[in-house]
Amino acid sequence: MSHATYELKAELRERVGKGSSRELRRNGRIPAVIYGDKQAPLSISLPVKEVTLKIHAGGFMTTVATIDVDGQKISVLPKDYQLDPVRDFTMHVDFLRVSGNTQVTVEIPVHFINEEKSPGIKVGGVLNVVRHEVEFHCPADAIPEFITADLEGMKIGDGVHISNIKLPAGVTPVITDRDFTIATIAAPAGGTTGEQE
Numbered sequence: 001m002s003h004a005t006y007e008l009k010a011e012l013r014e015r016v017g018k019g020s021s022r023e024l025r026r027n028g029r030i031p032a033v034i035y036g037d038k039q040a041p042l043s044i045s046l047p048v049k050e051v052t053l054k055i056h057a058g059g060f061m062t063t064v065a066t067i068d069v070d071g072q073k074i075s076v077l078p079k080d081y082q083l084d085p086v087r088d089f090t091m092h093v094d095f096l097r098v099s100g101n102t103q104v105t106v107e108i109p110v111h112f113i114n115e116e117k118s119p120g121i122k123v124g125g126v127l128n129v130v131r132h133e134v135e136f137h138c139p140a141d142a143i144p145e146f147i148t149a150d151l152e153g154m155k156i157g158d159g160v161h162i163s164n165i166k167l168p169a170g171v172t173p174v175i176t177d178r179d180f181t182i183a184t185i186a187a188p189a190g191g192t193t194g195e196q197e
Contacts, residue, residue, distance in 0.1 A: 005063060005065060005066060006054065006063070006065050006066070007065065007066040007068060008046050008047070008050060008051065008065060008066075008067050009047070009067075009068045010044040010045060010046050010068065010069045011029075011044060011069075011070070012042070012043070012044055012069060013031060013043040013044055013045050024045050025091075029045040029046060029047055029048060030046055030051060030090050030091065030092060031043065031044075031045055032051075032092065032094070032095060033093075033095070034067065034076055034095045034096075034097055035094065035097065036097040036098070036102075037097035037098075037099070039097065042069065042074075044067065048089070051081075051093060052090045055081065055083075055090060060078055060081075061077075061106060061107065062106050062108060062144075062145065063077075063078075063143075064076070064077050064098060064141060064143070065077070065095075067095065074097060075097070075098050076095035076096060076097055077095065077096050077098050077102075077143075078093055081094070098140035098141070099140070100139070100140070101139065102139070102140040103140070104137070104139075105135060105136070106135070106136060106138065106143055107134070107135050108133060108134055108135075108136055108143070108147055109132060110129070110131065110132060110134060110147055110148075110149050110183075111146045111148050111149070112127065112129075112148075112149050112151055113148055113149070113150055114150050114151045114152040115127065115151050117151065117153065119154070119155050120154050120155040120157070120185035121151065125156040125185040125186060125188060126185070126186045126189070127151070127183055127185060128185070128186040129182070129183045130183055130184065131181075131183075134173060135173070135174040135175070136174060137171070137172050137173075137174060138168075138171040138172070142168065142169075142170055142171075144167075144168050144171060147165055147171075148165065148166075149165055149182055150164070151183075151185070154185050155185065156187050157185065157187070158184065158185050159181045159182075159183065159185075160181070160182045160184070161179045161181055162175075162179055163179045164182075165182070
């Protein structure tokens, strides 16, 4: 399941442009825009501290939030954000309006389980992760927090493909024309089969 939803209080931005963005940031707020749902984009500002905390907490891009704009509550999913590379400070966020039946495209992290049950890893093989995240289409209100790749029984030379992963209902990979690889168990570098116990 997704992370718990959260709410942010926003203010409408009357003026848009470089000068007003700088002014906002001086006041501890950042510019943001809400797009989508066949409505005009809405320019808002948000408290930078709260947004930056959410980004650092993880799962930001896969958690539907409620933005309260002057009492109007809008369900959104973050689509993109910019960080100031020097100060690790949130500069801007784009949100997408979502409703229960909105389909969204998101990158979802892969978690690997049962490494200790992989014969390949036991003899010194190395888990070579090809994709740490996979892009999926899914319903906005049912975005998985992660997908699980099970390594049980995997030998050197075996690979985990998207077809090996149980996906929740409604979640489909963006790449559909091939059974792409998520990870492989590679032979140990140097060809030794692990140290003697």
